[in-house]
Amino acid sequence: MSSISFIGVGGMAHAIAARAVTGGHSIELIGRDPANAKGLAAELGVEATVGTFGTVPAGDIVVLAVPYTSAVPVVAHYGDALAGKVIIDISNTFNADATALVVPDGTSGAQEIAKAAPASAHVVKAFNTVFGHVLVKDRPLDVLFAGDDLQAKASVSAFIESLGLRPLDVGGLEMARWLEGVGPLLMGLARNGAGTFDVALSVDFPG
Template sequence: MATISIVGSGNMGTAIAGLALAGGNDVQVVARDQAKVAVDPAVTTASFGDALTGDIVVLALPYPALDDVVATYGDQLAGRTVVDITNPLDFSTFDSLVVPADSSAAAELAAKLPGATVLKAFNTNFAATLASGTVGDVTTTVLVAGDDADAKAALTAALDGSAVRVVDAGSLRRARELEALGFLQLTLAAGERTQWTTGFALL
């Protein structure tokens, strides 16, 4: 069992909190928008800026919010596992990623948090498929990239008992490919070529 802090109480934060609870973990949800605070009585709620309790901290926020997280929690995140779920899209065009071609949002975050262990996960999933645990008839897969095997194992163990399966996608360098996959999935849904309840499945 782990103690997990989820920064963000929107659809993704709520879905990930549900998975963490199903895995038997202690869960704290830190809300930037008080109107979206998780209502599950098993969840401890806090406001943005309050102390984080988790050894694993999931940043369930849009990419532009990461700098605010670093400014607010940078010192607190040292020694913890930080899970970046963002997809760094250019939301004005929905036609490109805004990080350099040889980098990723996760790599940028790791550079800004040298004392933390950064993982990339959940960015290739929609909230609906995390909540249901399925993509069509297939179990939802959470792909995780990172350079620390123990941190990846801890996140995997924290989700054991939930409705999803976790697959190690390799080093943090693979975050670039995961973000490209997340980008494609988002543009397909936003263009109404697929639905927000669908996703890519790993057989």
């Protein structure tokens, strides 16, 4: 297994890191306040490495677990410290009432993050189509992902599978906009047709 770095120590970082630990990965937790990273490590019950914000992350895979409003500035702040890394963007880009996306037509949050990242880094969109509180449950789930670099996508796919989840590749990074559009779709489903936020999308392959 490998070392996975998390920039951001909120709910989604907790959910993915918990599965990563179970999957045998070592984890590095990075927050602007090291006390918050140490707090998450304590919640997880593991001896995670606590990294320094803005320095080179230890992991070859870096989970960017911050809100989209912070994502581009954080990546720009890191600059060349992210060179050669596979960056998993888990952010959602919908507005306050989850009825529309805040990014302009023709692009996505993931693509804007990729523009801010070093040329040798590769951004893969993943995990934004699964609610964090659902992700922490020990159940099979589908994780849709998109990216332009085949090797980076293979690494992310293997990582997803190691978490006991099913990776489903939807294509190049231009597809990230449509993955981000799943956010409002899920919110609408939870509030209306399902009547609960304990929902997840799955894909069936008829035999």
